[in-house]
Amino acid sequence: MKIQNLLKRNWFAILYFNFKMLPFRQAVRLPFDFYGKMRFRSTKGKVIINTPISRGCFQIGLVESEIFHKEQTVISLDGTMMFNGKPFCMGCGSLLEIKKEATVEFGNDVLFAPRSKVIVSKRIQLGSYVRVSWESQIFDSNFHYTRNVQTGEIAPIDKDVIIGKNVWIGNRVTINKGTVLPDHTIVASNSLCNKDYSKAGKQYITLAGMPAKIVAEGNERIFETLEPELIEELISQQN
Numbered sequence: 001m002k003i004q005n006l007l008k009r010n011w012f013a014i015l016y017f018n019f020k021m022l023p024f025r026q027a028v029r030l031p032f033d034f035y036g037k038m039r040f041r042s043t044k045g046k047v048i049i050n051t052p053i054s055r056g057c058f059q060i061g062l063v064e065s066e067i068f069h070k071e072q073t074v075i076s077l078d079g080t081m082m083f084n085g086k087p088f089c090m091g092c093g094s095l096l097e098i099k100k101e102a103t104v105e106f107g108n109d110v111l112f113a114p115r116s117k118v119i120v121s122k123r124i125q126l127g128s129y130v131r132v133s134w135e136s137q138i139f140d141s142n143f144h145y146t147r148n149v150q151t152g153e154i155a156p157i158d159k160d161v162i163i164g165k166n167v168w169i170g171n172r173v174t175i176n177k178g179t180v181l182p183d184h185t186i187v188a189s190n191s192l193c194n195k196d197y198s199k200a201g202k203q204y205i206t207l208a209g210m211p212a213k214i215v216a217e218g219n220e221r222i223f224e225t226l227e228p229e230l231i232e233e234l235i236s237q238q239n
Contacts (some may be wrong), residue, residue: 013038035061041076059087122158127165134171168221
């Protein structure tokens with residue numbers, strides 16, 4: 001391990017969180033890595049890991065760019081945080097809040113860029129190979145009740161959010177309660193998602209707008225692991 005990487009890590013947070021939240025047999029492997037300024041507002045909940053672990057397979061507080069240099073990351077864990085795969089990464093300046101009796105689930109290879117916000121009141125589930133760009137936010141609650149003045153009906157404020165596999169969410173996107181994103185969805189920057197988009201029975205859709213609507217079909221995100229092969233292919237085509 002390089003010396004500069006040792007110095008970037010928040011070793012107090014690493015030791016505190018791993019040994020407080022995990023069984024000893026998992027904690028000694030230090031699967032959670034923390035970087036920079038961390039604030040644990042609550043650690044009364046639990047962490048469930050349903051995947052083989054390795055050193056630093058869950059990374060929180062990383063600095064992706066000098067734009068977000070050394071911003072504090074906050075974790076408030078009163079419910080359940082479940083990992084069904086690895087790796088997991090959440091950038092600096094982010095907020096992850098899981099309320100009592102709520103659950104958030106992460107699949108394989110999930111990445112949140114800096115200044116992301118995830119607030120879970122009931123249930124949020126993310127599939128594998130999900131990318132969430134900077135300053136986006138995911139909520140499964142309205143946080144406040146409203147009443148219909150004619151019927152007196154009070155609408156529920158919480159509803160599950162389900163995000164499928166191979167989903168790319170652009171920067172400054174808001175995902176509200178009840179949102180369902182089917183596999184291979186792209187969400188354009190500054191969009192607002194607020195309904196079940198799987199009802200159209202389509203995959204490979206591109207959403208944009210406030211509220212978001214399907215604006216294109218048949219496109220997919222090329223993930224980082226495939227980019228070197230793609231670049232070589234494009235160069236060969238040009239020659």
